[in-house]
Amino acid sequence: MxxxxxxxxxxxxxxxxxxxxxxxxxxxxxxxxxxxxxxxxxxxxxxxxxxxxxxxxxxxxxxxxxxxxxxxxxxxxxxxxxxxxxxxxxxxxxxxxxxxxxxxxVTGDGRxxxxxxxxxxxxxxxxxxxxxxxxxxxxxxxxAYSKFVVDDLNQDGLNEITILLVNRGVSAAVTTHLYKQNEFIALDDMLLDEFGSYENVTSGFVTNERRGLVLDIQVGAHAAYTEVLLLENNQLQKASDEMENLTWKDYPVHSEDTDLDGIIEIGKLIPPVGFENESYATTPYITGYYQWIGNDELKLKLQRFYEYQKGFYFEFPKEWNSLLTIERSDNEQEISFVTILGGDLVFDVISIPVEEWESNENMFELGRNNKYVFATSVVNSELNMYFHLL
Structure with a gap:
């Protein structure tokens, strides 16, 4: 064992x-x-x-x-x-x-x-x-529980504890509890998708003024979405009836405050221009992070390209949004970010096995892990800062 x-x-x-x-x-x-x-x-x-x-x-x-x-x-x-x-x-x-x-x-006594x-x-x-x-x-x-969060969802100055309990294929529910008169009472509960796999549950500000519960849910091999719940008058409700459609993606992406503005962003996967007909497994997705801005609208805040197998990500400067696509070498050693119109190279990341790396004047080292040295052939020190090791 x-x-x-x-x-x-x-x-x-x-x-x-x-x-x-x-x-x-x-x-x-x-x-x-x-x-x-x-x-x-x-x-x-x-x-x-x-x-x-x-x-x-x-x-x-x-x-x-x-x-x-x-x-x-x-x-x-x-x-x-x-x-x-x-x-x-x-x-x-x-x-x-x-x-x-x-x-x-969670009792409001300051301890x-x-x-x-x-x-x-x-x-x-x-x-x-x-x-x-x-x-x-x-x-x-x-x-009993599957996941939980502690947060002041209704912003009344007291923390609630919200419990997600999932019995896959049978039931799924989220319940918010408040400590009152020396016991925890259930303020409200909501039934959720019992066939979903709840990959990530977090809470915090979901707009400039509202706090909420954010659930990233996988519902199939190539299907996932994000749900946002609010606590209104001590009752749980969906932030938008269209949230599932707005956030639909091929794989789950963990929601988080990616731009450090204090507001949770929702991740979506964007096939780069030219890869619309590629299979799920071979598509080099760009991950876009969106803020819910009320009603049925999401606003793109930033984009990243993740290379999980090699161990890095590259965050797009804001001015790149929707202007670039991705090219990759046949051996997938090189990822290039090029303009959609014209195919001009803007930046690249070349992954070279550590034992094969030889420093030369044509490449600048961005970083390394125990397997790869990551380098670029583009001379632009301002762009180097957007490269990050995982």
């Missing part, structure tokens, strides 16, 4: 200032346990220093799994007293992997709660919310 990713994680080497924390943790743990890091975040460190009670002093939160006793995940909270770490509280969760972990104020998602297999995940005060810890909420 393959080992889980978390079973391969080893405690990091801590600096001298944190060596006492490591000693305190080792003294509190049973022998042979596995320290856990959140799988979804890819964070290699199982040590979480966070000011839970907002007193300007960090607490330490650690999770572990005892594969011998198989008692489920255990959590530990350490506090520092007179410069020495002490175990304050322990708590439990069902599962063998720590899948998600966030610290956020941070521990929001932990546990996995007991690929499709079985449970979410727990813990409230800690020195000397006491309480489980406020637990539910």
């Amino acid at each position: 393959l080992e889980s990713p978390t079973s391969l994680i080893k405690p990091p080497k801590l600096g001298d200032s944190q060596a006492d924390l490591m000693n305190a943790v080792q003294a509190a743990l049973p022998s042979g346990v596995i320290l856990l890091s959140p799988v979804e975040k890819g964070d290699a460190s199982p040590f979480h220093l966070i000011d839970l009670d907002q007193d300007k002093k960090d607490e330490a939160v650690i999770f572990y799994y005892d594969a011998i006793k198989n008692t489920g995940i255990q959590g530990l909270i350490f506090i520092k007293i007179n410069g020495i770490w002490h175990l304050d509280q322990t708590f439990s969760g069902l599962g063998i992997e720590l899948y998600d972990l966030q610290f956020a104020d 941070l709660e521990i929001i932990a998602g546990y996995a007991n297999g690929v499709l079985e995940k449970g979410l727990n919310i813990y409230e800690w005060q020195e000397g006491n810890i309480e489980t406020l909420f637990d539910t």
Whole structure:
């Protein structure tokens, strides 16, 4: 059997200032346990220093799994007293992997709660919310989940927690919960496409003024779209009935704030001019990122060309939008950006295996990874900055 990713994680080497924390943790743990890091975040460190009670002093939160006793995940909270770490509280969760972990104020009391998602297999995940005060810890909420976000979607100054729960081919629903009168209540829920694979769920500003929930959904081998949900008068609603048609694409693209303006953009795949009749597999798509500007309209904000296999992307300067297309060499070693009218070369990226690279005056090195040196034959230092390694 393959080992889980978390079973391969080893405690990091801590600096001298944190060596006492490591000693305190080792003294509190049973022998042979596995320290856990959140799988979804890819964070290699199982040590979480966070000011839970907002007193300007960090607490330490650690999770572990005892594969011998198989008692489920255990959590530990350490506090520092007179410069020495002490175990304050322990708590439990069902599962063998720590899948998600966030610290956020979801009760409105100014303190941070521990929001932990546990996995007991690929499709079985449970979410727990813990409230800690020195000397006491309480489980406020637990539910099955597929993905979740914490955000103030209705912008009333209080965070909600929104849960997506998918049973592929049977049901899919999103529910927004608010902590009120010492319990989490469901403000509203919405049924979604039960046949969709929800590749990415995020939240934030979706216009200059509105926050929303953004879901990137794959519905077939060559079909995907993005849905945007708003919380209006504590009711979930689609930002546009036409959003599915507006955002339809051949493959899913993760929505994100690509231009760092504070607003989430929606990704779409654009076949370059000249590739309209190419197969899905051989089309060198340009990825366009669009902002929803209300009603049934999207505005193009920027474009990128991704070369995932080789490990780079090139972001188009804004003045390039809709003016260029792509050419590539037969061996796909060279990607060229050329004008649609005239086919004039504007920029190129040449991927050369590291062992074959020989610097010469006809090419400028843009960057390299462990497999390739990336170079250009175009002398234009202003364009070099648009090249990025993945």
